[in-house]
Amino acid sequence: MSRTRAHMDRRALFASGAAAALLAATGVSAQSAPVRGGRLRIALSGAARTDGFDARVPQGLFMQVAMVGAVFETLTEVAADGTLRGELATRWHGSADAQDWVFDLRGNVRFHNGASFSAADVVESFELHRAGALADIETIAATSDNQVRISLSHPDADFPYRLTAPELVVYPARDMALAMRAGIGTGLYRVHRFQPGRQFVGHRVETHYKDGQAGWFDSVELVSLPADAVRAEALREHYVDAADLTHAVDLGDLTEMVLLPEENFMTSAVSTSMALPGQIGARWPLDNLRAAERWWIA
Template sequence: MTALRRRRVLQSALAAAVLGASGLAGAAAVAGATRGGYFRAALGGARGTDSWDARTHAGLFMSAAAQGAVFDTLTEVAAGGALRGELATGWSASPDARVWTFDLRPGVRFHNGKAFGAEDVLASLALHRDAASPARPIVAEIEEMRATAPHQVQFTLATGNADFPYLLADYHLLIYPAGQIAEAMARGIGTGLYRVERFEPGRRFIGHRVAEHYKDGRAGWFDGVDFLAMNDPRDRLEAMRSGRVDAIDRLPAAEAAALQAEPRFTVQSLAGNQHYGFALRTDLAPFADPHLRQALKAAVDREAMVAEVLHGHGSIGQDSPIGPANPYFAALEPQGFDPDRARWHLAQAGHERIALPMLVSEAAFDGAGRAAELYRESAAQAGIALELRRLPPETHWPRDSAGFRAGGWSGRATEDWAFSTVLTEAAPWNATRGGSGRFGTLLREARAEFDSTRRAELYAEMQRISRDEGGLILPMYANHLQAHSARIATPKRVGAMRAMDDSRMAERWWMA
């Protein structure tokens, strides 16, 4: 399916949801999949403070262990981008998409034996009213949520939102047992396919397949899974080459061709919405000056970064968190490398030359160090001296402490989901502190807009604002580059919303 056709299909799916379409009850059986075996993976994004509290989840290690194995959410984005039910079996909306009713799956039990029901949904989502939760922008839009039956919940939103069922697939919105949430966070008690056998924060997760599950016959093929936390991509690659693990995420782009040439490995290079680049705090001097931001945008050689950092596994970015796989991607003309224009904007900001510190770490994205070096070389031609301050990859990556830093993000399946997560004033992951003024007005209008043509116009304007005025400098859309051994088989379609089949490889893959 072409990117354009996929976007049109997703636009139709979103419109259908607003008109009251039901969610799919589940996925079909997977051809060729068989039960058995133990799956071992080396994953990045781990921290020593990792826990089963979804409000703290940020990296792949915990999202793969939590949403991908131990817990469930109400909805799930399938590998092709369509939405289907997980703990929800169906949903419908009022004509204005402001009141949503979700039917819940009966007969489900948590790993401690407690029956799942509506009260568990209400208690779990209420956790994210916490200001520090990355999912707070989603839950903050819910004016009221109530149980209308033991297995039915109803949400009343502040304004209509055509994407609301998609938002409930966010990997932070895990469902815990009501009245036992503290215990569930301490021990890892969910409704997922795998029960926690061992958990060492920031180091290791081992899960064993539950005996019976509502996904039997269509997911959860391994008898057990073993995730090793390895933040250094070189360590992950060595672990797979040595046979210690079966799969790795974030394969270094420079190693992809050589690994693909080895018959015992398969390399997956999957285009989604992932983007790499840099973030400026627009509320701090000197980055509060729009001319300085424009100077920095014009001073980056995007083509060089795609070639030297991604080795062709990606494309040129356009300074917006909306990517080519989003249904309303605008395909705007990216900012080009123009030292003269950068110098002009620098002068308008009151500087002939300027030195700026930049925080850099491979924890931001693989190749961040080389990308920063290329940026330093091109920016020097415009009178901008970038002073690189490097952190080791195992260091906890500070999201808020630096005015100018490297960063990468997987994006989200819909525009509202993406913008709400990283470009609203209240979003904890808003690294630029942008999203106010007209941008916020457009976001609210687009949420409640049912006409796909008008919605496309609104989202296109927001992408232009991000490109021309915002604090994101995103030179690259980066493919998800990952690999597995010949011991592992995967479906023909592998999810690319996030790495490793949307973090769900434990339930979607099987032994070859």
């Protein structure tokens, strides 16, 4: 695409909902302490007009960021420094042969519709993937409201790490169909506006168990811009704060940008107006899809 064709009409970008952003982690400027407030705007590829919140359907980057980075949560997560830690699970242990696993779950967690989170939600959500990502689960059962026991068909010492996958989000068991349509999770951001293939806007929930640790933005906007050159221009012209990119050729002056996770292995670029953690996870783009949780305004 030529630069002429790639040039955006500024009013059309936002009026059409094509000017959104995303962020799911903790900031670029490691010197500054996190501060609540402001809006994160991210330009992303990988959106489709058929997009939705059904994790059984393969999702592009746009929906992965909206789902695991904002609206929903998983049992475990990969932190910005690359370590494994609990999210909806607080701790876990496996048998000596790594075939049987017990996960203790976080208490006092609520879905965006007010329902309390429990082991039944994990069981029903994981059942969705018994023919796919979790095909090796032989049995899964709630041993109490706050504990799940899982037996695998073969040993897997990496099983807790596998549960960080963006498709393994947890839905409310009693309202699963509605949650898949409307986006009802336990994440830091509640769905405010969703236009499939175009735009996602999430607003910070009033209270969350991660308060004081993550979720610094008041709102998060994701916008679908399929062309690399257009995403680069949106970032260069300050319409968005971050964009997924694999090369810097269209960015121009890089003095106001940071290439993530590093210049020689670029998956995204972010404005220096954002503050980021000292280390940035490289398993997925945009700080393991969690820029909205972990970053803040510098």
